[in-house]
Amino acid sequence: MKTIDELLADGVTGKRVFVRADLNVPLSGDTITDDGRIRAVQPTIAKLAEAGARVIVASHLGRPKGAPDPAFSLAPAAKRLGELLGADVAFATDTVGSSAKETVAALADGQVAVIENLRFNAGETSKDDAERGAFADQLAELADVYVGDGFGAVHRKHASVFDLPARLPHAAGYLIATEVGVLKKLTAEVKRPYVVVLGGAKVSDKLAVIDELLGKADRILIGGGMAYTFLYAKGHEVGISLLQKDQVDVVKEYMARAEKTGVELVLPVDVLVSAEFPDLKTKAPADFETVDADKIPADKEGLDIGPKTRELYASKIADAETVFWNGPVGVFEHPDYAGGTRAIAQALVDSNAFTVVGGGDSAAAVRTLGFDENAFGHISTGGGASLEYLEGKTLPGLAALEV
Ligand SMILES: Nc1ncnc2c1ncn2[C@@H]1O[C@H](COP(=O)(O)OP(=O)(O)O)[C@@H](O)[C@H]1O
Ligand SMILES: O=C(OP(=O)(O)O)[C@H](O)COP(=O)(O)O
Numbered sequence: 001m002k003t004i005d006e007l008l009a010d011g012v013t014g015k016r017v018f019v020r021a022d023l024n025v026p027l028s029g030d031t032i033t034d035d036g037r038i039r040a041v042q043p044t045i046a047k048l049a050e051a052g053a054r055v056i057v058a059s060h061l062g063r064p065k066g067a068p069d070p071a072f073s074l075a076p077a078a079k080r081l082g083e084l085l086g087a088d089v090a091f092a093t094d095t096v097g098s099s100a101k102e103t104v105a106a107l108a109d110g111q112v113a114v115i116e117n118l119r120f121n122a123g124e125t126s127k128d129d130a131e132r133g134a135f136a137d138q139l140a141e142l143a144d145v146y147v148g149d150g151f152g153a154v155h156r157k158h159a160s161v162f163d164l165p166a167r168l169p170h171a172a173g174y175l176i177a178t179e180v181g182v183l184k185k186l187t188a189e190v191k192r193p194y195v196v197v198l199g200g201a202k203v204s205d206k207l208a209v210i211d212e213l214l215g216k217a218d219r220i221l222i223g224g225g226m227a228y229t230f231l232y233a234k235g236h237e238v239g240i241s242l243l244q245k246d247q248v249d250v251v252k253e254y255m256a257r258a259e260k261t262g263v264e265l266v267l268p269v270d271v272l273v274s275a276e277f278p279d280l281k282t283k284a285p286a287d288f289e290t291v292d293a294d295k296i297p298a299d300k301e302g303l304d305i306g307p308k309t310r311e312l313y314a315s316k317i318a319d320a321e322t323v324f325w326n327g328p329v330g331v332f333e334h335p336d337y338a339g340g341t342r343a344i345a346q347a348l349v350d351s352n353a354f355t356v357v358g359g360g361d362s363a364a365a366v367r368t369l370g371f372d373e374n375a376f377g378h379i380s381t382g383g384g385a386s387l388e389y390l391e392g393k394t395l396p397g398l399a400a401l402e403v
Contacts, residue, residue: 001401002171004044004147013052014109018143019045019173020160020397022152022381023059023077023114026333026364028281030076033333034364035084037152038077040381042084044149044173045112049085054107056143057081057114058095058160059150066122068094078114089114095121096138104142115142124159136163149173151180152360152382154397155389161397172401175381180398182378183389186356191321192218195353197313197344199224200327200361203244205384210254212391219264219320221313223305223329223340227293230255230267236294239273241302266316268293270306275299278334286336303337304330310343317347324390326358326383332365341365349375359383 021041026033041057048055057078064072075091082089090113092103100115107113118124123135136159146168148154153161154176172180196217198206203226213220222230225242232238233251258265273296274288290306291297305313317323325344332341345366348355357366358380366379373379380386388395 001398003177004047004171004173007145007147007171008047008051012048012145015053015145016056016104016107016143017048017053017145017147018056018058018139018164018168019048019147020150020164021045021057021059022150023057023074023081024061024152024360025077026361027076032076032080034367035080036363036367036379037360037381038080038084040175041149041173042081044147044175045081046085047174048147049087049110049112052109054104054109055112056104057112058118058139060119060124060153061117062119064117064119066119066125068116068120072117072119074114074117081112081114085112087112092116096135096142100142118158118160125156126159132159132163135159136167139164140167143168146170147173148397148401149175150397151176151380152385154382154395155385155393157396162400165400166403170401176398176401179380179382179386180389182356183380183386186322186324186390187392190216191354193320194322195219195221195317195320197221197223197317197323197325197329198226198327199329200359200383201225201242202384203229203242204247206327206387207244207247207250209387209391214254214257214261214263216390217263219266219316220258221266221316223268223309223313223344224327226327227268227271227305228302231293231296234267237296237298238302239296239298239300241296264316266312268305268309269312270308271296271302272304272306272330272337273297273300273302277301278303278331278337280331280333283334286334288336305340310340314343314347317344317351317353320351320353323348323351323353323355324358324386325356326362326387328361328365332369338369342369345369345371356380356386358386
């Protein structure tokens, strides 16, 4: 993989450099609640700008449906990037239209622009190679060189991640180099017991990785939204909790395989439930109760792991040598449902293990709950990306940089 330093040595002054970042930051309205992903890519952008490149920063944010949607605008991220760089950052209100073209044409050497959310264009995420390729062709017109540094999205076969680097001279940025360096160590020689904690809301994505993890981890602790598919598969009522019904048979097979191979697949024994999802904006006190995991009322949803589960999971982490954690185990954005996630973070800090926390929301949770980032071995900007890397899969966004 060509590094950004090699690119800089070739000279980038006056060149239009397209940086595919992952600026998919958590927002409350248009306020960024954690800017970790912007700070993580800042060194690459700053270095290119210092070297006189005309830097075009591109990213997705959230999952808009292939058309402009103001709720998913990258404008707040562009503003924050400008504050961090201490420079004016231009913002194009489209991705490949007249605003993007004019904004890029107006860049002077050393200036930075952010273009609008790539997923406002259906070509970005299309499963159709031709449609994705056509969008990549349009993006390629904006730039002379491509730098891949959106580690959080390298597991996506998307136009800006996979197809665009094939159309331009390319290199990997500093963030990708660092992330891959750390995760490589985890795949090469992992010290045991190796404990994986899985939670979050992207249930179908994450259920898929358990297949491989069953052959690698000694213990898998399940929390967050995916726990309810497991509890349901065990025959329990899960009320109105997140449930991936089409995955129930798959999950049953995982449980049977874990039993056979001696992998501990640990499920919550108690959960916090409520009749309604909490208000994350006002953070008004929630009306919840704690119930055993096999007694979730039909009209309620599980929103955090309960106190007995927190203790159980902490005990499963205490003697670990390696811990990988992706996905908050509860709706940590609301203080009443942050206890489980806080307990997991604390257990990682208290252990002597090499700990890796991965994922936009997991990393944000650790920081917003007040933990010191340095208390963890590595905080990765990618959740799904790091999980798939650890599985040993070929990641489209890395493979594209290698050729
Ligand atoms: N039981 C639950 N029900 C609904 N959402 C949940 C639950 N537990 C956690 N979440 C949500 O999961 C989200 C993070 O999921 P995900 O994107 O998969 O994690 P990451 O970004 O760390 O990979 C958080 O916004 C959190 O509120
Ligand atoms: O937030 C992200 O992934 P993560 O939640 O696995 O950390 C990335 O920005 C990828 O987003 P996507 O899962 O909508 O493709």
